[in-house]
Amino acid sequence: MSGTVTGSLQAGPLGGLLESLPLSYPDAVVVVGTAVVGFVAGLLGPLAVLRQRSMFGDAMSHGTLAGVAVAFLLTGAKVPELLLLGAAISATLAAFAMIALERAGRLRSDAAIGVVLSVSLTLGIVLLTGISDSGNAQQSGLDEYLLGQTAGMVERDIVVALAGAGVAVAVVLLGFRLLRSATFDPGFTAVAGVRTWVVDAASTGLLALAVVLGVRTVGAILMVALLVAPVVTARQLTTRLAVLLPLSAVIGAVCGAVGGLVSGRAELPAGPVIVLLATALAVLSVVLAPRRGVIARARAGRLREERGRVAR
Amino acid sequence: MSPDDVMIIVIAGLLSTSCAVLGGFLVLRGQALLPDAVSHAVLPGIVLIFLLTGERASLWTVVGATAFGVLCVLGSDWLRRSGVVESDAALALVFPALFSLGILGISRFASGAHIDLDSAIYGDLTFAPLRTISLFGADVPRSLVITGIATVAVVALVVALWRPLQAASFDPAFAELAGLRGRLTGQVLLVAVAGLAVVAFDSVGAILVITFFVVPASTARLLTARLGSMLVVAAGCGWIASVAGHGVAVSLDTSIPGTIGLTSGALFALALVLAPRRGLLARWKART
Amino acid sequence: MTDDVLAPAEAAGGTDDVLLRTGGGRMTEPALRLQGMSASYGGRPVLTGVDVEIPAGVLSAVVGPNGAGKSTMVKAALGLVPSVRGTVRWLGQPLRRVRKRVAYVPQSDAVAKDFPITAVQVVEMGRYPHRGWLRRLTPADDDCVAGAMAQVGVADLADRPLDELSGGQRQRVFLARALAQRADLIVLDEPFTAVDARTEKALLEILTRLCREGVSVIAVHHDLREVLDSFDHAVLMAGTVVAAGAPADVLTPEHLETAYGMAPLAAR
Numbered sequence: 046m047s048g049t050v051t052g053s054l055q056a057g058p059l060g061g062l063l064e065s066l067p068l069s070y071p072d073a074v075v076v077v078g079t080a081v082v083g084f085v086a087g088l089l090g091p092l093a094v095l096r097q098r099s100m101f102g103d104a105m106s107h108g109t110l111a112g113v114a115v116a117f118l119l120t121g122a123k124v125p126e127l128l129l130l131g132a133a134i135s136a137t138l139a140a141f142a143m144i145a146l147e148r149a150g151r152l153r154s155d156a157a158i159g160v161v162l163s164v165s166l167t168l169g170i171v172l173l174t175g176i177s178d179s180g181n182a183q184q185s186g187l188d189e190y191l192l193g194q195t196a197g198m199v200e201r202d203i204v205v206a207l208a209g210a211g212v213a214v215a216v217v218l219l220g221f222r223l224l225r226s227a228t229f230d231p232g233f234t235a236v237a238g239v240r241t242w243v244v245d246a247a248s249t250g251l252l253a254l255a256v257v258l259g260v261r262t263v264g265a266i267l268m269v270a271l272l273v274a275p276v277v278t279a280r281q282l283t284t285r286l287a288v289l290l291p292l293s294a295v296i297g298a299v300c301g302a303v304g305g306l307v308s309g310r311a312e313l314p315a316g317p318v319i320v321l322l323a324t325a326l327a328v329l330s331v332v333l334a335p336r337r338g339v340i341a342r343a344r345a346g347r348l349r350e351e352r353g354r355v356a357r
Numbered sequence: 358m359s360p361d362d363v364m365i366i367v368i369a370g371l372l373s374t375s376c377a378v379l380g381g382f383l384v385l386r387g388q389a390l391l392p393d394a395v396s397h398a399v400l401p402g403i404v405l406i407f408l409l410t411g412e413r414a415s416l417w418t419v420v421g422a423t424a425f426g427v428l429c430v431l432g433s434d435w436l437r438r439s440g441v442v443e444s445d446a447a448l449a450l451v452f453p454a455l456f457s458l459g460i461l462g463i464s465r466f467a468s469g470a471h472i473d474l475d476s477a478i479y480g481d482l483t484f485a486p487l488r489t490i491s492l493f494g495a496d497v498p499r500s501l502v503i504t505g506i507a508t509v510a511v512v513a514l515v516v517a518l519w520r521p522l523q524a525a526s527f528d529p530a531f532a533e534l535a536g537l538r539g540r541l542t543g544q545v546l547l548v549a550v551a552g553l554a555v556v557a558f559d560s561v562g563a564i565l566v567i568t569f570f571v572v573p574a575s576t577a578r579l580l581t582a583r584l585g586s587m588l589v590v591a592a593g594c595g596w597i598a599s600v601a602g603h604g605v606a607v608s609l610d611t612s613i614p615g616t617i618g619l620t621s622g623a624l625f626a627l628a629l630v631l632a633p634r635r636g637l638l639a640r641w642k643a644r645t
Numbered sequence: 646m647t648d649d650v651l652a653p654a655e656a657a658g659g660t661d662d663v664l665l666r667t668g669g670g671r672m673t674e675p676a677l678r679l680q681g682m683s684a685s686y687g688g689r690p691v692l693t694g695v696d697v698e699i700p701a702g703v704l705s706a707v708v709g710p711n712g713a714g715k716s717t718m719v720k721a722a723l724g725l726v727p728s729v730r731g732t733v734r735w736l737g738q739p740l741r742r743v744r745k746r747v748a749y750v751p752q753s754d755a756v757a758k759d760f761p762i763t764a765v766q767v768v769e770m771g772r773y774p775h776r777g778w779l780r781r782l783t784p785a786d787d788d789c790v791a792g793a794m795a796q797v798g799v800a801d802l803a804d805r806p807l808d809e810l811s812g813g814q815r816q817r818v819f820l821a822r823a824l825a826q827r828a829d830l831i832v833l834d835e836p837f838t839a840v841d842a843r844t845e846k847a848l849l850e851i852l853t854r855l856c857r858e859g860v861s862v863i864a865v866h867h868d869l870r871e872v873l874d875s876f877d878h879a880v881l882m883a884g885t886v887v888a889a890g891a892p893a894d895v896l897t898p899e900h901l902e903t904a905y906g907m908a909p910l911a912a913r
Contacts, residue, residue: 159571162390162393163571164572164625166564170615171615267457277442277446277450314461317457320453320457321458331436339441517779521778527767529755535774536741536777578761582763583761583763584762587761
């Protein structure tokens with residue numbers, strides 16, 4: 046075991062980076078891995094939250110299970126990249142199913158999400174049950190996708206996550222203006238000649254990317270919090286999208302890194318620790334934020350009222 | 358079919374009836390995702406009661422779990438009303454945090470205990486007939502008693518609150534002005550959903566909770582034009598899914614809650630395409 | 646059952662008497678009186694220092710530009726907005742004592758669009774204030790519902806699902822619900838927004854007729870021309886009350902300048 050670790054330490058492309066951290070190698074892998082996952086989720090979370098589609102992310106992350114199971118059944122082996130691909134495909138399918146139910150089926154969005162969430166989760170469970178009943182020795186660990194797992198994280202996972210992060214950053218930079226008009230003013234993009242389905246497809250693809258990268262670390266059930274909490278925190282501190290996106294990404298990365306480290310030290314599962322950290326920050330910012338916080342607003346309201354009374 | 362099989366179907370069917378009746382209102386009020394959130398949020402309640410009493414299936418468990426379910430509902434409602442967070446984001450913020458607390462509680466303090474996460478999520482409907490309690494001298498499956506009581510209570514509640522529930526779901530301002538206490542009955546509905554989600558969670562696991570609350574009600578909405586018939590059809594869909602899903606699970610030897618969920622989904626897909634007035638085919642024909 | 650005395654038309658009973666009311670004598674109190682009312686949404690004040698009296702037995706309009714707080718004033722007075730201060734008197738009394746006598750027709754998008762309900766079931770709700778949570782609707786209630794539907798011309802739509810009706814038909818159904826309540830005062834929030842011209846004219850005629858019979862009508866409205874032509878009374882809003890009284894006295898160029906920052910009637 047230690048042999049392979051040293052081996053990858055020398056051979057891994059990230060060896061230098063991981064070594065430079067004041068941490069043991071396994072800790073460094075987990076911290077960097079969760080930080081990257083948090084970064085991507087924080088960067089892409091606004092695509093869901095600002096368009097009032099937060100729970101979309103929940104259904105998509107539950108949708109990954111069926112894809113993982115199918116990929117495993119097709120390849121018969123646990124190749125992480127193929128499982129991720131399966132997860133990405135089924136998460137995207139789930140997203141399109143929800144959009145189709147809303148548009149063509151005239152369902153309200155919460156009912157559409159509920160139906161897709163339910164069907165994709167039960168499908169995933171049935172498939173996973175089938176796999177575990179078939180007694181395939183390698184299957185153990187497939188259901189870690191439900192609750193997440195950092196223990197098995199290796200350098201290769203970080204490379205994959207970094208590649209995903211690169212894609213996410215590139216797409217967000219290239220499409221920033223489009224993204225801004227689509228998130229804040231859906232009517233505008235239609236006018237500007239860009240079809241709404243293009244924007245929908247692109248943002249769905251990006252969300253699928255974030256979900257798929259995160260789902261193995263924090264789990265399908267908790268993934269939605271990693272998409273939503275950093276955005277809520279950042280939203281309390283800024284109203285400009287150009288600031289919001291990087292801020293939310295950094296918050297996500299910090300929660301990921303700190304959560305990963307703490308959970309390793311305290312021997313707790315990483316997903317819940319990261320999620321609780323991110324949620325605590327979000328709740329703090331909702332209460333305490335300088336201008337948009339609950340306290341600040343209440344104070345401003347009272348001031349205005351007093352001023353009004355004096356004026357009269 | 359063995360008596361155990363019948364028992365499983367009856368438990369699932371009873372549960373689907375009560376879930377469909379409350380779920381119908383949730384779907385119409387735009388709160389369809391609440392049961393899913395609640396079913397996750399109850400975990401810390403179950404763990405806490407286990408740590409305090411050492412029991413994992415007592416009346417206290419139900420009370421503790423319901424308390425956290427209500428906490429989830431109230432917490433997300435507070436976030437929403439603060440005007441800072443949209444309602445969907447509020448829900449997405451609250452329930453994962455509570456579920457996380459539950460998992461941490463299990464892994465820190467109760468890892469030796471038999472709070473089996475798998476059975477909490479997948480449900481152990483298969484073993485439901487085996488866990489019995491004695492009632493009037495006879496051994497009766499615990500889940501049957503609990504789901505039976507829950508179903509009767511839910512149906513009685515909805516009958517008693519029919520007018521305020523109907524009016525407040527349709528036209529909240531009218532319900533308030535007519536003196537029907539619409540907001541109050543809305544809160545009663547949410548507490549009932551939390552309690553029922555706990556019962557369902559205990560018997561069929563978290564997966565089927567969202568299925569039973571949302572899918573049959575959405576199917577029925579496609580097929581009916583009146584609230585009353587919608588709720589009856591929704592309960593019917595739940596029973597059909599329970600019977601058929603159980604059959605499929607037995608013949609394929611797979612997860613019973615899973616196949617019940619898939620059968621519900623299949624019924625929904627059928628209704629979506631073929632429903633007489635609101636189905637895709639009917640609307641496509643009406644357009645051409 | 647003493648409460649039912651407050652619904653005089655019900656005592657008269659019978660479908661033919663739907664329009665017959667005994668109200669006249671009690672109408673000395675104003676339909677609505679607001680004193681020092683203010684309301685806010687999420688800490689942001691929408692209305693401040695509203696003092697106004699709307700007389701009973703007339704067709705009154707609440708007008709003003711978008712965001713002037715027209716709907717908010719009405720909703721706040723009806724207790725549908727959380728943070729409200731000031732004194733509100735409907736028909737001379739606090740709202741809770743006259744609930745049954747006040748009917749409300751909401752803005753069309755405030756109602757669940759996709760609700761499984763038939764037209765007659767909507768109109769039956771108009772009897773709920775009199776029958777409460779549990780008491781069954783009597784044959785007299787059924788007559789009242791049928792009469793109200795006939796009066797607004799939707800009797801033939803009784804069993805149609807609401808989501809199959811046009812905007813105009815829906816609005817007629819909601820007015821029928823208010824009529825079925827046999828209220829002394831009907832409040833309508835933007836009743837003509839999703840409605841065709843013919844329905845608008847028909848609804849306006851019904852409302853005018855109701856006023857002749859002693860019912861008070863308050864409608865939030867945006868069509869100043871129509872207010873001038875058909876309404877007896879107007880309240881012009883812009884965050885507070887700019888002017889109130891006879892439409893011709895209220896909708897003067899100076900007042901409109903204050904409310905809109907320009908003269909919208911001249912602009913047409």
